[in-house]
Amino acid sequence: MLVARAMAECHMYMDLHPCERCGEPYFPWTVHEAAERDGQRISSYEGDCPACGTRRRFEFVVLDPNLPPPALGGPEPSTIIDPGEFYELGESAAEATKLPGGASPEQVGDAWDAAGDAAATTEEILKFLPPGAAAVPVEAFTSERGRAVRTADPSRFGRERLELTLAERRRVLVELTRLVEQYES
Ligand SMILES: [Zn+2]
Known part of the structure; x- marks a missing residue:
């Protein structure tokens, strides 16, 4: 499971991961779901790759969903972006x-x-x-x-x-x- 510290980190992670099939970086997701699971905030993004049509999906645990952008997290370093x-x-x-x-x-x-x-x-x-x-x-x-x-x-x-x-x-x-x-x- 991908653990993001803030919503902005989810978006940045997705920008860094192009389509597995064709390499297209642009991912205009059309479905966004937010849920609570075991007391944690889960945020998922789903949509079709605009270049090859592959269905793509990312799911994150978001530690602080209320942290406003451009902040990407608290004092601790990222675990999903190096x-x-x-x-x-x-x-x-x-x-x-x-x-x-x-x-x-x-x-x-x-x-x-x-x-x-x-x-x-x-x-x-x-x-x-x-x-x-x-x-x-x-x-x-x-x-x-x-x-x-x-x-x-x-x-x-x-x-x-x-x-x-x-x-x-x-x-x-x-x-x-x-x-x-x-x-x-
Ligand atoms: Zn693609």
């Missing part, structure tokens, strides 16, 4: 925070969403660092994709570099929050 996967997600989110000149309010809104994800994924990587450790331990990389991200450049997972990245991504988030507020007022 640091390498978070790194990749964070890089593409950071890329999506860059605004073209004369951006529309909608583009600013999308960039603001992406900035929240970029910061949150970096916070998630830092949760895998034991106190005092200088880098994320190699055992934390449990997926093939995550291990490949680490092998490509292990320095990505050093504490100092991660903390600098987080500070920068939080700065971008503050800047975009200001812009969003300007459009709203």
Whole structure:
């Protein structure tokens, strides 16, 4: 059973797992069920792969269904997404925070969403660092994709570099929050 800490983590997990049959990453689920089982919140998503029609289904235990996005969980690290996967997600989110000149309010809104994800994924990587450790331990990389991200450049997972990245991504988030507020007022 997949144990997610928050609803946003379920969605991120599904984004990371393309169709088993054809590799299509987009999964527009049409059935969502939430249930209580043995005192735990179960959340399931079901629908057809838009490319090959295969019926797909994900089922999660959600530890804190009320935790609002972009937070992906409490202080404990994820058990279903590894640091390498978070790194990749964070890089593409950071890329999506860059605004073209004369951006529309909608583009600013999308960039603001992406900035929240970029910061949150970096916070998630830092949760895998034991106190005092200088880098994320190699055992934390449990997926093939995550291990490949680490092998490509292990320095990505050093504490100092991660903390600098987080500070920068939080700065971008503050800047975009200001812009969003300007459009709203
Ligand atoms: Zn498919």
